[in-house]
Every structure is written in structure tokens, then in C-alpha cells.
Amino acid sequence: MPQKKIALLFFFLNTFFLNFTFAQKINEVDKIVAKYPKSFDTTEKLAEKIEKDFDSDSDRARAIYSWIGYNIKYDYNAYLNPPKTQGFSYSSEAEKQRKIKQLNDNLIQKAFNSKKAVCEGFTALYQHLASLMGIKCEVIRGDSKISLRDIGRKTLSSNHAWNMVFFDKKWRLIDVTWGQGYYDTSKGRMVNDFNPIYFDTDPDYFFAKHFPDSGTFLGNKLSKDDFLNGPLIYNKTIEEDYKIKSPNSGIIEAKKGGKIEFEIKNISKSDQVFYLNKKNQAVKIQNPKEKRGGLEFEILNDNNVGEYITIFVGTSSVVSFKIISK
The missing domain is CATH 2.60.40.10 (Immunoglobulins)
Known part of the structure; x- marks a missing residue:
């Protein structure tokens, strides 16, 4: 292997995103969704299309993942320059919940219409589309492990979000943000490169790279030390089931x-x-x-x-x- 290519590979290990796709496992749902329009008038129209084309919750959950992964790009500029947190006042609990819902609705529509988002937008849009189809879905916030410097760091941070989705009598782990592509250091921009491995990921692999703020998964306590001090694994490890x-x-x-x-x-x-x-x-x-x-x-x-x-x-x-x- 040429020396220049080896050095470039090593440089990639230290970038923010490590979501390179080496052996995509595209299924029939992905192939159908790849032919969908890049834009729909409303989220309801997209949900109707998915419900018409697919019969099971598992296929519909996969179709949501595929459409978002194919069409929504990570907003790297927003990641580097996050907007200021929006505050608001309220006089009752009901008013508080209305305003929180309005902020979330704005986040969903911005991701859907602009085709750009950070993890909060990806997960909110996924949850919204799932809810339109009657699929149970939660947004989970927590820590992520993405670079060499994360190995052995001392503290947890809340820097990422993903989804838990219920189908086939089981809660499934989904990270559509990581499924949409990666940051190309040589070009200085995000690249859409759909990767299915973060749909219904094996929990052992998923929690090597994710740690929820609650520290639990379906009532089972996760090990903070195992997460912080564990090795850094990559997409190829998950794709090929390298244990x-x-x-x-x-x-x-x-x-x-x-x-x-x-x-x-x-x-x-x-x-x-x-x-x-x-x-x-x-x-x-x-x-x-x-x-x-x-x-x-x-x-x-x-x-x-x-x-x-x-x-x-x-x-x-x-x-x-x-x-x-x-």
C-alpha cells in the first residue's frame, strides 16, 4: 500500500466523523427509498408514501432511516458554531409544554426543509416521522466515542443524540446521524455516504460508541468505566462482526x-x-x-x-x- 495512502488513513482516525462506508449492506427497502424524491411538500406526505409502500413497522422504520440518511446532510457549520440556546418564559405548565413543542416542531421543519441538521434535528425528525406511522420512538441523549483522544478520557459529556425504536416486539437502537455520511478532511466538507450499520445495531457494538445520559438501557445499568476505558471501534468492525x-x-x-x-x-x-x-x-x-x-x-x-x-x-x-x- 502506498505510504501516502497509509498516512492519509491515519489522519482520518483523528477526525470528528469516523463513518466511512466500506461494505454497505443495502437491502430492498433502501433500494426503493433511494428512488424517492429528495423533497416532499410535508412530513405527512413522506409518511403516507412510506406507509403505502411498506407493510411492517420494521420496514417502515428502515425506510425512515434510509430517506433521512440519503437526503439530510450533517450541518458541520452549525456544529462548529452552535446557535444560542433559546429561552422562553411561561406562566403555567401547559404553556411551557406548548412552547417546548413549538421549538421541537421548528427543529423538525428546519431539518426537513433545509436538508441540513445536527444530531438533534436528525433524531427529532426521525421520531416525528415514526410517530406519524404509529411507531413508538424515543430520542436518547448522551455521550459518543469517535476519536483516539476519547480512549481513557475521565468524564462523560452529553454531546450526541440517537433514537430507540420499537418494532418486532423489541426496542432497537438507531443512529441516523452516523448513518448519513462523514466529514471528508481532504475536501473540508461533509459527504453524504449512506451507511446502514447504525440501524438496529447490536447493543454490544452500539454501547461501545454511545453512552446514554441516564446510564441505563431498558433498565439495565451500563458501565461508565467500560465505555470510557474501552477501545475505539470503527464501522468495519460492526459491518464484519469483528469481536x-x-x-x-x-x-x-x-x-x-x-x-x-x-x-x-x-x-x-x-x-x-x-x-x-x-x-x-x-x-x-x-x-x-x-x-x-x-x-x-x-x-x-x-x-x-x-x-x-x-x-x-x-x-x-x-x-x-x-x-x-x-
Whole structure:
């Protein structure tokens, strides 16, 4: 692989968005919705179209995800320069709720009409369309894990929002903001690149990258430490079901000159597996062993290993760890 391309890949690891699509799994619902108009007169007209074309709540929930993912772009300028929080006065609880609803309605219409939004707009629009079809949907706010510097940070922050949607007798996890595309550092702009992996994501993968403000999911308490100190996983990991078995922490304490042991499921010796050293040079994994449906290998913690190790399969980043050398 050319050195320039390797360096560029490493640079991408430190950008705000890590939603590169390597192996899209487009289904029949996505194909139908891709032919929809980019604009509808009202959200009600869009909901009517989806209800006419699809019979089940699962397909309708997917169609909402697809349409938003195809047509609404992340407003990166608004992310960098967020508008001031709108305050309001009220004389009763009823008036308060009316004004909150009006602000939310304005947010929905702005996202729908302008085709731009940040996560609050994406999630509010998704919830609104779901409600028009009688599908239970909640907006969840919390923390997100998107960059190398997030590994081992000390505190949680409320910086993101996503949806929980109920269909087929189960609550499902959905992040349509991350499904719509990514920030291209070379072009300095957002790129729409629809990715289905954040629709009905496996909770184990989802909560490696999301932590709700409540710290719970359907009554089950989530581990703040596991989230903060866990490794950083990428889209390819979710797409290919690469399970990171070892190390089980995102923070590796290792002696200089010692070996760090790794185990990743659903990877084989036929895959091209490597990591980048601190000079952004690709280093091929030597003498990997296939065991228990995965690959076991070692990396020498020498002077060429930097503060982070990111494992690649082919051209796709799979997992990153923070290295603390003793």
C-alpha cells in the first residue's frame, strides 16, 4: 500500500466523523427509498408514501432511516458554531409544554426543509416521522466515542443524540446521524455516504460508541468505566462482526520491549492485517495464529510504537488502543 495512502488513513482516525462506508449492506427497502424524491411538500406526505409502500413497522422504520440518511446532510457549520440556546418564559405548565413543542416542531421543519441538521434535528425528525406511522420512538441523549483522544478520557459529556425504536416486539437502537455520511478532511466538507450499520445495531457494538445520559438501557445499568476505558471501534468492525476479545481494555499498559497480545474474532490469516507505527508506516502482523474462529497475534512494544495502536484489515481501520509504556 502506498505510504501516502497509509498516512492519509491515519489522519482520518483523528477526525470528528469516523463513518466511512466500506461494505454497505443495502437491502430492498433502501433500494426503493433511494428512488424517492429528495423533497416532499410535508412530513405527512413522506409518511403516507412510506406507509403505502411498506407493510411492517420494521420496514417502515428502515425506510425512515434510509430517506433521512440519503437526503439530510450533517450541518458541520452549525456544529462548529452552535446557535444560542433559546429561552422562553411561561406562566403555567401547559404553556411551557406548548412552547417546548413549538421549538421541537421548528427543529423538525428546519431539518426537513433545509436538508441540513445536527444530531438533534436528525433524531427529532426521525421520531416525528415514526410517530406519524404509529411507531413508538424515543430520542436518547448522551455521550459518543469517535476519536483516539476519547480512549481513557475521565468524564462523560452529553454531546450526541440517537433514537430507540420499537418494532418486532423489541426496542432497537438507531443512529441516523452516523448513518448519513462523514466529514471528508481532504475536501473540508461533509459527504453524504449512506451507511446502514447504525440501524438496529447490536447493543454490544452500539454501547461501545454511545453512552446514554441516564446510564441505563431498558433498565439495565451500563458501565461508565467500560465505555470510557474501552477501545475505539470503527464501522468495519460492526459491518464484519469483528469481536475484540483481547485486550479487553482500550488502555494497554506494556513494558518497552514487551509483547502485546491481541485476539480478534472473524478474522483469518488470509486477511491483510497490519498496524501503523508512530511514523505512519504500515507494519504487517507477523506469525498470526488462527484459533477459535479468529486470529491471535502479538505486537512488539518497541520504540516505533506510538501513543496509540490501530489495527487495520485491508484498508479499513478496525480497532484502536491507547498505549502506556512502563
